[in-house]
Amino acid sequence: MPTFQNTTASSIIFLLTGVPGLEAFHTWISIPFCFLYATALSGNSLILFVIITQPSLHEPMYYFLSMLSTTDLGLSISTLATMLGIFWFNAREISFNACLSQMFFIKLFTVMESSVLLAMAYDRYVAISNPLRYATILTDSRIAQIGVTIVIRGTVMLTPMVALLKRLTFCSSRVLHHSYCFHPDVMKLSCTDTRINNAVGLTAMISTVGVDSVLILLSYILIIRTVLSIASPEERKKAFSTCISHIGAVAIFYIPLISLSFVHRFGKRAPPYVHTMIANTYLLIPPVMNPIIYSVKTKQIRKAVIKVFQSKEI
Known part of the structure; x- marks a missing residue:
């Protein structure tokens, strides 16, 4: 295994890892991943297209859905080249600066999705608790401000975490254990004290994804309290039904994230390929499943998609 002493970060070429122990089957393993990428890219592109082209979907809920599809596209594109490059061409080498760039965008789109x-x-919450003021609270300009704030927040929180990696020197193996650049993975290869990096990285994730998860939970407690105060069972059912797609999107984002954390912490005896496969799929599950969930569970999206396909047939 190649090693080097006191190497400056800017001169490093890292080696990414496919699926340890299953290198002979990389071509076959690439088939389901190709299918997942194709589904994610086509599904989210279709969602964006129908929201942009259909005036009936020019509403706050669908503007936010378009933001979700944009982050899912970004997340998929961030890992596509390195992952399929390894499976198809055994292209494992990645420069330090390219590694930092990929790491930044993976983290950025993850934080943006949250x-x-x-x-x-x-x-x-606004739609259910204050429906009469919904249009005046969530105006187009306010939604645009929220979108810009999401991008700025992610950039400001993550830039120090990634930039601090440039201060490290590396004197151990240059082999990373994922098919993409993963922040803890890179730090493990350093012979420099990484306590500052660990603290900044942990702070960034707690103050973004951690805070978001708590606020999402709080919002649903308030939503449930509002819905239960509605007298009509039919109205309660209708109110809950508007949240089903979003609950599904929250579940498929946070459950794989939590599962990956548990596997890294408690699954040390598991074969290496288990860690790699979970790490590879966890970034693909939300981009693949979100368009399916919203197409199946949201009647307006489903009708708009059908309308687009019918217009192409004419």
């Missing part, structure tokens, strides 16, 4: 899910939770 922020968008929080904004969507707020949207559902």
Whole structure:
């Protein structure tokens, strides 16, 4: 295994890892991943297209959905090249600066997705608790401000975390254990004290994804309290039904994230390929499933998609 001493970060070429122990099957393993990428890219592009082209979807809920599809596209594109490059061509090398860039965008789109899910939770809360003022509270300009704030928040919180990696020197193996650049993975290869990096990284994730998850939970407690105060069972059912798609999106984002954390912490005896496969799929589950959930569970999206396909047939 190649090693080097006191190497400056800017001169490093890292080696990414496919699926340990299953290198002979990388071509076959690439098939389901190709299918997942194709589904994620086409599904989210279709959602964006129908929201942009259909005037009936020019409403706050669908503007936030378009933001979610944009972050899912970004998340998919961030890992596509390195992952399929490894499976198809055994292209494992990645420069330090390219690694930092990929790491930044993966983290940025992950934090942005969490922020968008929080904004969507707020949207559902306003729609259910104060429907008469819904249009005046969530105006187009306010939604645009929320979108810009989401991007700025992620950039400001994550830039120090990634930039601090440039101060490290590396004197151990240059082999990373994922098919993409993962922040803890890079730090493990350093022979420099990484306590500052760990603290900044942990602070960034707690103050973004951690805070968002708590606020989403709080918003649903308030939503449930509001819905239970509605006298009509039919109205209660209708109010809850508007949240089903969002609850599904929250679940498929946070459950894989939590599962990956548990596997890294408590699954040390599991074969290496288990860690790698979970790490590879956890970033693809939300981009693949979100368009499916919203197409199946949201009648307006489903009708708009059908209308688009019918217009292409004419």
